[in-house]
Amino acid sequence: MWSDTLLIVFISISTALLGEGLTYVLVYRTDKYQKLKNEVEKQSKKLEKRKEHQNQNDKSQKKKIERDEEKLKNNNRDLSLVKMKSMIATGFAFTALLSMFNSIFDGKVVARLPFVPISWVQGLSHRNLVGEDFTECSFIFLYILCTMSIRQNIQKLLGFAPSRAASKQGNSLFAPAPGQFR
Numbered sequence: 001m002w003s004d005t006l007l008i009v010f011i012s013i014s015t016a017l018l019g020e021g022l023t024y025v026l027v028y029r030t031d032k033y034q035k036l037k038n039e040v041e042k043q044s045k046k047l048e049k050r051k052e053h054q055n056q057n058d059k060s061q062k063k064k065i066e067r068d069e070e071k072l073k074n075n076n077r078d079l080s081l082v083k084m085k086s087m088i089a090t091g092f093a094f095t096a097l098l099s100m101f102n103s104i105f106d107g108k109v110v111a112r113l114p115f116v117p118i119s120w121v122q123g124l125s126h127r128n129l130v131g132e133d134f135t136e137c138s139f140i141f142l143y144i145l146c147t148m149s150i151r152q153n154i155q156k157l158l159g160f161a162p163s164r165a166a167s168k169q170g171n172s173l174f175a176p177a178p179g180q181f182r
Contacts, residue, residue: 005142011143020158024160033079043075098143108139113136114135
């Protein structure tokens with residue numbers, strides 16, 4: 001069981017590196033991505049400074065902040081669209097790899113969890129395993145957990161993660177619009 005667990009962690013690291021390599025080739029090294037990334041960084045810092053020195057009663061300053069937020073939102077949307085082709089290619093590659101590895105580890109207990117997962121997660125954590133011991137873990141559950149944690153760390157290590165200034169603004173394709181919940 002330990003060898004299978006370590007093999008899955010290794011597979012997860014390898015696929016995360018493969019995914020980041022594919023993303024680098026398709027996205028990160030392109031001029032369009034670099035330009036948009038620098039623009040988002042610059043606008044995020046500019047907006048942060050404006051918000052720090054904001055006067056609550058100054059309407060022209062509020063308009064400038066709203067205009068900057070709109071520019072930042074548009075650039076983030078464009079950045080997400082540039083990344084989209086890489087996400088689609090990576091998704092196809094991972095789906096093929098996942099089905100191959102899933103057939104290899106089908107019905108095999110690869111790890112033992114120190115807890116019983118909540119009921120709606122048990123279908124994934126105990127997938128294709130025989131028996132009623134829900135602390136037994138299937139390949140797919142361990143692979144997903146490893147990939148979720150490892151991929152983000154690899155992105156940070158390679159310098160591909162979004163900067164703190166851009167993350168702090170929270171403007172992404174799926175984030176709420178600025179001022180939406182005021």
